[in-house]
Amino acid sequence: MSSHRSRRAxxxxxxxxxxxxxxxxxxxxAVGGTALAVFFGSLFAQAFAEESAxxxxxxxxxxxxxxxxxxxxxxxxxxxxKPPASAPQPAHGAPVGSSGGS
Amino acid sequence: MTRTESPARTVVTALxxxxxxxxxxxxALEAAERVMHAELAAIDVxxxxxxxxxxxxxxxxxxxxxxxxxxxxxxxxALLAAQQTDGMVxxxxxxxxxxxxxDRDFADIDLDGADPLPxxxxxxxxxxxxxxxxxxxxxxxxxxxxxxxxxxxSADRIATRAAAATGTGVLVSLGGDVRVxxxxxxxxxxxxxxxDHERALVDPDLVVSIAAGGLATSSTARRTWxxxxxxxxxxxxxRTGDIPAGRWxxxxxxxxxxxxxxxxxxxxxxxxxxxxxxxxxxxxxxxLVDLDGAVITTAGWPERRAA
Numbered sequence: 001m002s003s004h005r006s007r008r009a010x011x012x013x014x015x016x017x018x019x020x021x022x023x024x025x026x027x028x029x030a031v032g033g034t035a036l037a038v039f040f041g042s043l044f045a046q047a048f049a050e051e052s053a054x055x056x057x058x059x060x061x062x063x064x065x066x067x068x069x070x071x072x073x074x075x076x077x078x079x080x081x082k083p084p085a086s087a088p089q090p091a092h093g094a095p096v097g098s099s100g101g102s
Numbered sequence: 103m104t105r106t107e108s109p110a111r112t113v114v115t116a117l118x119x120x121x122x123x124x125x126x127x128x129x130a131l132e133a134a135e136r137v138m139h140a141e142l143a144a145i146d147v148x149x150x151x152x153x154x155x156x157x158x159x160x161x162x163x164x165x166x167x168x169x170x171x172x173x174x175x176x177x178x179x180a181l182l183a184a185q186q187t188d189g190m191v192x193x194x195x196x197x198x199x200x201x202x203x204x205d206r207d208f209a210d211i212d213l214d215g216a217d218p219l220p221x222x223x224x225x226x227x228x229x230x231x232x233x234x235x236x237x238x239x240x241x242x243x244x245x246x247x248x249x250x251x252x253x254x255x256s257a258d259r260i261a262t263r264a265a266a267a268t269g270t271g272v273l274v275s276l277g278g279d280v281r282v283x284x285x286x287x288x289x290x291x292x293x294x295x296x297x298d299h300e301r302a303l304v305d306p307d308l309v310v311s312i313a314a315g316g317l318a319t320s321s322t323a324r325r326t327w328x329x330x331x332x333x334x335x336x337x338x339x340x341r342t343g344d345i346p347a348g349r350w351x352x353x354x355x356x357x358x359x360x361x362x363x364x365x366x367x368x369x370x371x372x373x374x375x376x377x378x379x380x381x382x383x384x385x386x387x388x389x390l391v392d393l394d395g396a397v398i399t400t401a402g403w404p405e406r407r408a409a
Contacts, residue, residue, distance in 0.1 A: 079182070079185055079186050080186050080384045081183075081186055081355075081357050081358075081361075081362035081363070081365045081366045081384060081386060082357060082358035082359070082362050083356075083357060083358065083384065083385040083386050083387070083401065084312065084314065084315040084316075084356045084357055084358055084387065085313070085314050085315065085358070086312075086313060086314075087356060087387040087401065087402030087403060087404070088293075088310035088311065088312050088317065088356050088387055088403060088404060089290060089310060089311045089312075089404060090309075090310060090311075090404040091289065091290065091292045091293075091309045091310050091311035092309070093289075093292055093309075094292070095292045095293055095294035095302075095303060095306060095309050096109055096111065096124050096273055096287075096291055096292050096293070097122050097124060097273050097274075097275040097280050097291065097292075097293050097294070097303075098122075098275060098278060098280075098293060098294040098295070098296070098299045098300070098302040098303045098306070099275065099278045099279070099280050099293055099294070099295050099299060099302070099317045099318060099319040099354055100278045100294075100295065100296040100297055100298045100299035100300070100301070100302040100319045100321060100324070100352070100354075101278060101297055101298055101299065101319060101320070101321025101322075101323055101324030101325065101352060102119045102120075102253075102276075102277025102278045102279070102299050102324060102325065
């Protein structure tokens with residue numbers, strides 16, 4: 001038996017091989033898609049079931065969202081440095097303390 | 103430390119400046135001093151941006167960080183000051199102040215550096231600070247500087263607590279940020295006013311008396327340094343990140359508290375031409391000295407030279 005005859009005996013028709021690959025890929029895709037659909041379908045169903053069964057309460061806010069950002073603009077009449085009960089008076093004699101740049 | 107009688111008085115160095123404490127009754131001085139030292143130590147640990155171990159230095163950007171009660175109060179006061187001044191006094195000037203060269207204790211600053219300053223950048227804005235009273239969120243790129251309010255807050259706390267602890271009248275001056283509390287001398291607390299709180303004690307521009315509340319002075323004549331021939335100082339205009347355009351050399355304001363007084367005096371320096379109207383609208387007695395030495399007063403501030 002020559003090697004040439006052996007190769008011919010095991011030769012594959014390229015078109016037949018191509019058809020098998022297409023069919024194989026299609027089958028895998030179909031099976032995978034079905035599996036994914038079943039998986040996500042069950043997830044949605046589970047989430048829907050839990051949401052329906054759970055009491056309706058507001059979700060807890062994340063920590064940062066709970067921190068308030070102060071109002072940028074305010075009415076100066078309502079929020080301003082407060083004046084003293086009485087204005088400073090002229091004084092004589094040695095000072096006890098001092099106010100100036102530091 | 104130095105002490106005097108009548109009223110009993112002590113002066114120490116603290117927070118990079120001088121801390122003066124006076125009490126009406128000399129016997130109360132020691133107890134008042136204990137209050138002052140405890141408060142000064144606490145404010146330094148909480149708010150000093152020059153200490154790597156301070157609470158404010160350890161705040162992490164981008165995450166909610168719980169803070170202690172004193173830093174919480176200091177942040178709340180700083181944000182309120184920003185709100186009250188529409189951002190003229192803004193605690194988010196931290197990077198701007200550093201960029202000007204004030205990045206360490208003033209005593210350690212090179213007072214005449216050759217390197218030019220980088221281009222100034224406006225403060226990010228106090229409203230970007232997340233705050234719920236207990237936790238703070240600093241957005242990335244935001245650094246707090248509580249220098250405009252923390253010292254005044256400390257003066258308020260020391261005076262009110264020392265007066266409560268001793269039952270006597272107390273005056274506290276932290277680098278010229280003054281607060282009085284408790285019983286008052288018959289003629290009020292006499293306070294010297296000037297560009298420089300230390301020089302004013304011996305050579306005042308003016309002496310006034312107050313019976314209650316606070317008196318603070320902001321000045322561009324003290325705490326100055328030079329970079330590439332340009333003179334800069336510690337008061338920053340948050341709108342530009344640079345020193346204010348410069349109408350006023352020194353502004354003194356009397357208010358209900360030292361924080362209120364210092365908030366207003368700092369805002370006035372930043373506001374420039376608009377400052378007299380802003381102070382008048384808020385009935386804040388003030389004395390504004392322009393760069394040429396001309397004086398304007400508002401809301402009943404007495405204009406009279408010291409005798």
